[in-house]
Amino acid sequence: MKISVSVGRAPSWWLLGPGLVWMGLLFVVPLCLMFVISFAGRGTYGGIVWSFSLTNYLDLLHPLYARILGQSILLAAGTTLLCLTMGFPLAYYIARAAPRRQGIWLLLVMIPFWTNFLVRTYAWMFILRTEGLLNTVLLKLGVISSPSELLYSNTAVMIGLVYGYLPFMVLPLYVALERVDRTLVEAAWDLYATRWTVFRRIILPLAKPGVAAGCLLVFIPSLGAFLTPDLLGGARSMMIGNLIQHEFLVARDWPLGAAISCLLMLCVVGMMRWSLRAAKPLVPPESES
Amino acid sequence: MKQSGGWLWRASVANLFFLYGPIAALMLFSFNASRLSATWQGWSLQWYRALWADQALQAAAVNSLWVATVSTVLALLLGVGLAVGLEGLPGRRQRQIEQALLLPLVIPEVMMGVSLLLFFVLVRMPLSLTTVIVGHALFNVPVVMVIVRARLRKLDPRLLEVAADLGASYWGALRYVTLPLLRPAILGAGLMAFTISLDDFIVTYFTAGPGATTLPLKVYSMIKSGLSPEINALSALFVIVSMGLIGFSLLLQRR
Incomplete structure (x- = not known):
């Protein structure tokens, strides 16, 4: 045992090295560059002027930017909440199904996630636009007399985000709910607990790590979404991701774009720290491996 | 209940x-059959035929396949190296590095795209298909690592001890014991990485130079210039190809 470990340790850097250098150079270095540039200034023609100031961050306090930042947080939070309310019954149902059927249900939840995100977003454009499927069907059925504009709104953006990230909520919820000891629930029934009490006092506290992990996995990509608001949102449903893209590719104000990115990163890291602490029981103990 | x-x-x-x-x-x-894409007017394959005849689309498909192939090979080399190499580290260090390497999977993709764009411009590397390949190989390395490590954990550690007892060197054990056992997982990871690369829009969008149009970029510009049933046909193909590849990948990972 000892021999194989000591034999194994020395050359492993030859295996790790290339990957670590690659990730360091292309992931860590660019993020650090972004941080540095967020303090730089913008040249007349869009270049970077190497100076130090907090102007870019102060600019973010401008009502125009503050509104987009606030709206992004609201949309992401709303998406997370919707995913939670929709995903919880599904995850609970899967966790209580016969073991063989659990696998099939989980696969069914994951399959849409593996189809192209662009295509999935386009599907909603196809359904929601004025000449789209929903309006056509409703007109034919006589529910409405004239088509209404459903696309290019915050509602459409939220539908798209929920659609995109629902599987991220269901999977960790399932993992947590599957571990809930059924005898606890039965004991509560025996003690004449109402359905609501069982849910609130037993299932929910035990599912908390799953809720935290699911919320993290939905909130982060929702907050940084670019494609969904770009395709489904209107002029007023811009989110942080669109703002970053706009500053980098359209306005060519890279330092400001970098500052917005750093702010987004700060939100992401903060959210991760919070929910990783809450989700700790979900991570299997290391002694297993 | x-x-x-x-x-x-x-x-x-x-x-x-x-x-x-x-x-x-x-x-x-x-x-x-209808051009008005939400009113049903009978079956037709005309939109698929229109796709087949589209030259620009064919060029984009070739670009996509090239990017996916090269970036997958790169991601496999680096990701399998990381997965196997991490085993040789003490538990605590192993966990730290592994968690850090998972970060690219968690942060919003826009951040990765923009920071790569910034990096390429600052090191004066012109945007092209090569930069797209580099970007794809970046987010696929953690994907490969996760899948291969999941398989590594299930391997019987005694197999390596036996190999060492029989006088195998570290590289010998790796070559004749570990890698053959990991083969289904490596293939599965490769298919997964290939599919993710084919599907990726955001990192591609920020790192592609002029002329480096991949299929998702093409779909995006088609959507932006007005909806047509051709996009539906192209989307349907995307769904079928992704699902097929992923299904195959899952089968391999399960073995």
Whole structure:
């Protein structure tokens, strides 16, 4: 045992090295560059002027930017909440199904996630636009007399985000709910607990790590979404991701774009720290491996 | 439990309907004869024929396949190296590095795209298909690592001890014991990485130079210039190819 470990340790850097250098150079270095540039200034023609100031961050306090930042947080939070309310019954149902059927249900939840995100977003454009499927069907059925504009709104953006990230909520919820000891629930029934009490006092506290992990996995990509608001949102449903893209590719104000990115990163890291602490029981103990 | 069973089942089926309905509708209407894409006017394959004849689309498909192939090979080399190499580190260090390497999978993709763009411009590397390949190989390395490590954990550590007892060197054991056992996982990871690369839009969008149009970029510009049933047809193809590749990948990972 000892021999194989000591034999194994020395050359492993030859295996790790290339990957670590690659990730360091292309992931860590660019993020650090972004941080540095967020303090730089913008040249007349869009270049970077190497100076130090907090102007870019102060600019973010401008009502125009503050509104987009606030709206992004609201949309992401709303998406997370919707995913939670929709995903919880599904995850609970899967966790209580016969073991063989659990696998099939989980696969069914994951399959849409593996189809192209662009295509999935386009599907909603196809359904929601004025000449789209929903309006056509409703007109034919006589529910409405004239088509209404459903696309290019915050509602459409939220539908798209929920659609995109629902599987991220269901999977960790399932993992947590599957571990809930059924005898606890039965004991509560025996003690004449109402359905609501069982849910609130037993299932929910035990599912908390799953809720935290699911919320993290939905909130982060929702907050940084670019494609969904770009395709489904209107002029007023811009989110942080669109703002970053706009500053980098359209306005060519890279330092400001970098500052917005750093702010987004700060939100992401903060959210991760919070929910990783809450989700700790979900991570299997290391002694297993 | 029985009393809430019916309600839970209905809610679950409604969820599935929500997840599958839009994709199914999209695919169905790719066979629609009508140009007005939401009114059904009979079956037709004309939109698929239109795709087949589209030269720009063919060029984009070739670009996509090239990017996916090269970036997958790169990601496999680096990712398998990381997965196997991490085993040789002490537990605590192993966990730290592994968690750090998972970060690219968690942060919003826009951040990765923009920071790569910034990096390429600052090191004066012109944007092209090469930069797209580098970007894809970046987010696919952690994907490969995760899948291969999941398989490594299930391997019997005694096999390596036996190999060492029989006088195998570290590289010998790796070559003749570990890698053959990991082969299904490596293939599965490769297929997964290949699919993710084919599907990727955001990192590609920020790192592609002029002329480096991949299929998702093409779909995006088609959507932006007005909806047409051809996009439905192309989307349907995307769905089928992704699902096929991923299904195959999962089968390999399960073995």
